[in-house]
Amino acid sequence: MRRGAHLRRGTQPGRLPHGRGAPAPAAAPRRSPRAPSRGRPPACQPASPTIDPGWLAVHGCVGSWDVPRHVACAPDGRAAGSIAANPSKAGRGEQTMVPPVTGGVARGVARTSTLISCASMLATSVRRVALLGLRVVDLFHLRHALRWTFRRLPQRVRGRLGLAQVRLGLMEGLIKVPEDRLPRSLEAALRLMGPAAIGPGAAYLEFGVYVGTSMACMYDATDAVGANALRLIGFDSFEGMPARSEDEERDPVWTWQPGQLYADMRLTRANLKRLGVPDGRVELVPGWFDDSLTDETRSRLGIERASVIMMDCVLESSTLTALEFCAPLIVDRAVVFFDDWGAGGLDERGLGEKRAFDRWLAAHPEMTAVARPDLAYGKDSEA
Secondary structure, eight states: BBBBEEEESSSSOOOOOOOOOOOOOOOOOOTHHHHHHHOOOOOOOOOOOGGHHHHHHHHHTTHHTTTEEEEEEESSSSSSEEEEEGGGGGGGGGEEEEOOHHEEEEEEHHHHHHHHHHHHHHHHHHHHHHHHHHHHHHHHTOOOHHHHHHSOHHHHHHHHHHHHHHHHHHOTTTSSSOTHHHHHHHHHHHHHHHHGGGGGTTTEEEETTTHHHHHHHHHHHHHTOTTTEEEEEEEEEOOOOOOHHHHHHHHHHHOOOOOOOOHHHHHHHHHHHHOOOOOOOEEEEESSHHHHSHHHHHHHHOOEEEEEEEOOOSSSSHHHHHHHHHHGSSSEEEEEEEESGGGGGTTTTTTHHHHHHHHHHHHTTTTEEHHHHHHGTTTTBOO
C-alpha cells in the first residue's frame, strides 16, 4: 500500500516504532481550480430595432468560442460595442470591449467561426476513433501486447505518442494516482504542518514526477489552503526508470523494467497545463538522481526546508538517494508520502521504498518516524 510518515528531528537516539499518530485536522472541502466559473457581464437593455447587423455575425460565432457576449448600449440606444469575456482570461471572467463589425469584417468573422467549428469537429472525430480503438484493444485482450510493444519503441516516439494522448485528452494509462483522494490527503498534510512550515522558504519536493498528475494535485491543495508561497519542485530523470539493483534483479516477481514510465519534460509540462497549473508554478529538475540530487543542486535551488515530500520512486536505490537529499532539509518535521510502498507486494518482501526508508532511519538516529494511515490515499500508499 502507499505509505507515508510524519518525520520529526529529535535529540534522542534511535527511532520510534511505527505507530498511529493523532488524526490530522479535518480537511476542508476541496476547491478545485480546474473548473473556473466563467464570468458573465451584465446584459444591457434590448435595442433590437437599432442594433447594427454586424452584431449578428459576432453572435453567430459564440457557439464555437463558448464565450458569453452581450451588447453594450450607447446613450441613444444603439449598440455601441460588445462586452465579451476575454477567451484568454475566461477563467477570471474578465471583460473586453469589442467594436461593432460590418461588411467584410463580418464575413471574416463568419469564416473564422467556420474554421474553428471544423477544427473542433475534426478533434472530436479523432478522439472518437481513438476511443473505439481502445475498445477493440480491450475486446481482443491486446493491452498487454501493446504495452510490451510501446516499451520497446524509441524514446522520442514514445514521447510524441504520449503528447498526442494529452492533447486528445485520452489519459488512460498515464494517470497513476487517485486524483479524487490525493488532494485531500495533501491538504491535510499542509494543515498538519502549520503556517510556519508552508510559508516562504518552504518547498514541496516530489521524486518521480512522470506526467505530473500528483504535482497538479499538490497545486490544487496549496490553492485550497492558501499556501501559494510553497514552492513546488519535482525531480525526475524524464527518461523512464533506471536499471535495477542486484536484489531487484534476483526478485522472482519484479515487474518494472528500465525505461518504463517514460515521459519527457515536454509531455509533463503539457499535462500540467491541461490540469490547470500555471506556467512557472512548478520547477522541474531533470536527471538521474545520482547526478541531480547533490549538495550543489540543493544550494542552487535555494531550498531552505522541505515540508511535504512525495516519494514515487519504486526502486530502493532511487528512494534512498532522494531521502539522503532531503535529510538536511527536514528542519524540525516533515510529512513524507510513499506512493509505491506496497506496490507489487514490495513491502512484504522487504524491497523497494520500505527497505530504503528502514535503512535511512537506521543511518539517521536523530530522526523519528510515526506512521499516519489517516493520510494514506490508496492501497499502495502510506503517510
